[in-house]
Amino acid sequence: MEKLTFSVPTLFGLEGVCAEELRRMELENVRAENGRVFFTGDAKAMIRANLNLRTGERVLLRLGSFPAPDFDALYDGARALPWEDFIPREGAFPVRCRSLNSRLTSEQRCGAVLRAAVGDRLGEKYGLERLPESGSVYQIRIMLMKDEAELFLDTTGPSLHKRGYRAMSVTAPLRETLAAGMVLLSRYRGRYPFRDPFCGSGTIPIEAALIAKNRAPGLERSFTAQKWPWAPARLWMEEADRAMDLEYHGSYDIWGGDIDPQAVELARSNAVKAGVEEAVRFEVADAADFAPAEPAGRVVTNPPYGERLSDKHEAEGLYAAFGRAWRRAPAGWSLYLMSSHTEFERTFGKAADKKRKLYNGMLKCDLFQYLGRRGEGK
Incomplete structure (x- = not known):
């Protein structure tokens, strides 16, 4: 598999710290921008980041981006991406959508259009009219910013700040x-x-x-x-x-x-x-x-x-x-x-x-x- 691009969201102000962490892990093409840090690599790089990151919130596999000024463009752009390379026949693919400063303001409808596009692509590839979605979860995240759609698969699950040691807390805990x-x-x-x-x-x-x-910090969690x-x-x-x-x-x-x-x-x-x-x-x-x-x-x-x-x-x-x-x-x-x-x-x-x-x-x-x-x- 060719090298993949990953995005690590961070709390604002911690981008540089997170980037330095990733460089110390010997990961490649580390680049910070507001609220997130990118790196490239394979499955092993993704695993290393998940297990070792202290300041990142999660590790997202970036699948692609495209203009999405309307729902037709969102559907066509999402269907063109190679979902079958990552989501198997039985995979479940729930969607989380966030929209900022975009014409597509209904996050619920954007999620439904995206699910339809992914389902149609996978159904065609696997020769199924209805996908079972009975297997592992492949959480899809879509970010719409200024009419540009960016799509990810969440490799982490519960946020990386959930180390597993703080079952209870006092008022206003520090992440x-x-x-x-x-x-x-x-x-x-x-x-x-x-x-x-x-x-x-x-x-x-x-x-x-x-x-x-x-x-x-990730050794004790899944x-x-x-x-x-x-x-x-x-x-x-x-x-x-x-x-x-x-x-x-x-x-x-x-x-x-x-x-x-x-x-x-x-x-x-x-x-x-x-x-x-x-x-x-x-x-x-x-x-x-x-x-x-x-x-x-x-x-x-x-x-x-x-x-x-x-x-x-x-x-x-x-x-x-x-x-x-x-x-x-x-x-x-x-x-x-x-x-x-x-x-x-x-x-x-x-x-x-x-x-x-x-x-x-x-x-x-x-x-x-x-x-x-x-x-x-x-």
């Missing part, structure tokens, strides 16, 4: 892919102490532990394409073995604190589910008392934002108290803190050295970066 992106942006790789004084259910410290150990004939079980086993061979087995100083005892217990439970309980510890602690003893390290954290008016003053008081604690920390520590609060730097009491735009869901945030002045913090 695992965003937590991993924050850790990677801090350039933490396990060498120095790592702290999260607002750890909640433990997502950031757990992702830091997975990164420190170089453990592939993927839609595992049931596809062109991605046989042998390849999945080979890539899983490769990922496990690359894992590190050191000791790490990773800590999460939260003032809520229930959140801390949940974080400990999640660490056990993630298999990193020996690498990370959690304690009930007040961020206002944060006082690292080590001369240098990383703090990556996501405190409450105070989005509701009733919570805004409470969040500002929290930022001010943590700011006072931070200014007492040794100079070699670096802080990477995400917040959507427009007055964060003022309430924290110090302007950031750098800021980076990130999106927590649809909420625009800044990653405020306070860089250590010597040693590890540089």
Whole structure:
């Protein structure tokens, strides 16, 4: 099979981080654009990306694109694509459609037209008037943007941020892919102490532990394409073995604190589910008392934002108290803190050295970066 093109959707702000991940996997023709990253390869490349990606949301096989100003053009363009190369005779092919700034605004009708086109093409190729759709699922995704249709097969299934270790969570959980992106942006790789004084259910410290150990986040979950004939079980086993061979087995100083005892217990439970309980510890602690003893390290954290008016003053008081604690920390520590609060730097009491735009869901945030002045913090 010739090389295929894959698209990895990301949260806005993480495109460059995801692209760097894919390059480190030795995948080819990596290219980032707003909200997604492309690469090319074969079934093994697709499997490697699914198993190892920390910041991508899913791996989509791109089948093609064409102008679709009306339903006839959508039908003809979709029917011309080689669906039989990927969807077998018994394959089920549900459709998900999204339309933005296009004349075809009815996503439900677009999905129906697309299903008819794919069904007619497959029926003709397999000599069937009615396809059984009794086999594995081949989820079709169509994106209509400015009257251009782009079609994909979803190789992942449930989003890659669903690692499998967070069965329960506290209010407003941080998505695992965003937590991993924050850790990677801090350039933490396990060498120095790592702290999260607002750890909640433990997502950031757990992702830091997975990164420190170089453990592939997809090893404990399943993927839609595992049931596809062109991605046989042998390849999945080979890539899983490769990922496990690359894992590190050191000791790490990773800590999460939260003032809520229930959140801390949940974080400990999640660490056990993630298999990193020996690498990370959690304690009930007040961020206002944060006082690292080590001369240098990383703090990556996501405190409450105070989005509701009733919570805004409470969040500002929290930022001010943590700011006072931070200014007492040794100079070699670096802080990477995400917040959507427009007055964060003022309430924290110090302007950031750098800021980076990130999106927590649809909420625009800044990653405020306070860089250590010597040693590890540089």
